[in-house]
Amino acid sequence: MEQSGTSTLLQGAVQDLASSVVSALRSGDHTHVLPAGTEEAGDVTLAAVRVLGADALLPGTLLRTPPDPAGLAVFRKAVEAYPPRADAAPTVRWSHWAMARALHRADPSGTFERPDEPGTGWLDGASWQFLTHQLAVLAPLALPGEDDGVTRAAGRRTVDVARGFVRAVRRRDWRQAAGAGRWLTLLPGVPETLGLRAGLEFVELMGGQDPQVALQLEAARLLARTGALV
Amino acid sequence: MTDTRLIHNVGVGAMEWLWAHRDGFRLEPGVDPEIGFLERFKPIGELAMICGVLFREGVAGSRQAELARRLLDTTWRETLDGGRMLVRGQRIEPMSPIPFEVYLPYRELGYSQPEIERWAAMLQRIDGWEVFETTPTRRLGLSAFQRRLGLTPRPPEAEAVKGTWLARTPEPWMVEGRIAYDITHCVFHLTDWGERPEGLPADIADYLRTWLPVWIDDWLDLERWDLLGELLVVDACLPRPTLDERAWKAFAAAQQPDGAMPAIREMPEGEPDDVFDVVYHSTLVAAFASVLATSRALSELAGAS
Incomplete structure (x- = not known):
């Protein structure tokens, strides 16, 4: 107890x-x-x-x-x-x-x-599902202009992170979706068909009552304004 | 890449089950008109379509091919009474596309019932048939079938495809079960059920290459075997199939020792006819996915050597 x-x-x-x-x-x-x-x-x-x-x-x-x-x-x-x-x-x-x-x-x-x-060895060859989960946990690293190992690893796998975002939304895992979404606002080459902007709004309406979700979405909004990472 | 034998064996098992349960492909002439006599034609048309794919791809073993031929003969001669049941169904519901849809795969395999072809040609000329309200994906399928029967499609396929969900390549996170079936069927129609992967426009192929892995992952974890099987067919229709190992292993593991593929999670219990009605489709899909993926895997091997 x-x-x-x-x-x-x-x-x-x-x-x-x-x-x-x-x-x-x-x-x-x-x-x-x-x-x-x-x-x-x-x-x-x-x-x-x-x-x-x-x-x-x-x-x-x-x-x-x-x-x-x-x-x-x-x-x-x-x-x-x-x-x-x-x-x-x-x-x-x-x-x-x-x-x-x-x-x-x-x-x-x-x-x-x-x-x-x-080190970033644990992300080498990681499935897109695992990669996205780990990046969502490490969303505080998603900041403009950074060049650390995790950020570089994320930058090499934009499509995989986008897939992980879709997976998280489908599974109603709003924290993971918001964290992945924050990364995606920074990463180069996000597929147009993802519809990231609407996707973040969807996550907010569905899960934004959770302050930890709202925090990631607010960060994403500011990042989208300040521009891309690489 | 997945072991080709594992993929192939799923289809071997599925054909054995379909043959052993062929009595399930039955009509109900005395059915309540509210339900409709044509309801029970759909499984027969799907069976014929999948057997057609099996012959076309030419990767089935002799036993599989033999079972497919006997299933087609039995359903055409006995269940459909040489096609006369299709004509009877058409007269009960004159505007229905179902008799024509069921007939096409038999026609392509050499069976013939001229009266149904006269019906199809007549309906194709009717404005009301071109615009009767249905889903855009079904409309695309009807246009594709008209072409395959030698008629001029109304509307043309290039126009029909525009209204489909897939043609717009929308936000992939909005996909749920019903939309996923629209996607798979849109791909079936655009590629003539896997015969022409090049029938997929480049933007759709690219969209599917990007997002299909997510949907496969999702419905695999939900153990929706029927939909997963259709998604595995879509994979085999792509320019570069992934033949996803995790998905194929789980799909094969879900198959029963007698070859039946449960539709969702595990096999249902109940009267044989009721069980048939629940799992015949997922088992047909298993045969379809198996033959197409086997064919693509062998082509890749041949291309690599």
Whole structure:
């Protein structure tokens, strides 16, 4: 019971945080996305920041506004509190790396040391179904102008990601669809017949009540405006 | 690429089941007029069409070819009474295209019933027949059948295809079961049931190459074997078939030891006639997909050597 109580709390905190990010992306005001200091941020909040990953800083990243130092301190604490274990899955390593990159960018003068980029071998020869699932989990990496290994791997397989988007929509997996859709707004050579713009609207109407879906769609909207990745 | 033997054996099993259950291809002369005498003609027409594909492709074993020939003979001579039942059905529902649709594959295999051809020629001249309301894909099929019978199609196929779902190459995430059947049948008509893969316009072929893998993946996981079989036929109609290994293995594994292919998930239980009515189509589709995919796999092997 205790465990499920904790996971419900965490899930609620993740949803709240995602809602704050969505509001900030829509309004342009992101000063109150993260708690205003490490003292106020309890374990559940820190865990929620870790779950949402680099997207907790997304408003600052996409809107190119200076970071709020107090919120940044919370973000840094979350990065440091949850380092990937030696046997962590590639997506865990990469999402942690993405947080480190976001932190480093937001505070280039800070003392935080950026870890080395993890490998992408696990995506070599991956089926389009698995590839899309993994990329959707790593949607915080889908940002304009980046050149990391996952982004390069995604850029080589646009049609496969588009297939994965269709699969996710068909299966009513709105989080995966929204994450894949966010990648597709950046990738070159998306098939015209996909109807991505209408597809994202469809996902929003069907699953946009979920803040984690709404966050990806809002990110996609901003990315579509800022232009392609490669 | 999938083992050709596995693909071929699906068709071998399917033909054995169809032969063993040939009594299921039956008419019901005393049927309630509300249901309609012509309802039971459809399975017979589909059987003849698939047997025609089997002879055309020439990749069936001698036993398969023998069963196909006997099935055609039996249904033509006994069930259709040498085609006279088609004429009877036409007189019951004079505007129905069904007798003509059922007749065409028999005609192409050398069976003949001149009176049905007179009916077809007469109907083809009637304006009301050209515009009676039906789905665009069915309309395309009727035009294709008119051409195959030697008539001038009304409307021409190039015009008929324009109204179909597939010709517009729409958003692939909107496809659900009924639309998927429209897609498969549109491909059957455009390629003369796999005889002319070049009949697929380039944009449609490209659209299918891109999105067919998603639909195959989807209906495979849903264990909709009937639709999956039709999608595997579509794959075999593409310029470069994938002969998807995962799909073919699961399709083969779903087939029963006696050759029956369940329509959805597992075999239904019930009276033999009722079971036949549920699974005859998926079993015919299994034979169709098998013969076409085998033929394409062998052509690729021949081309590669």
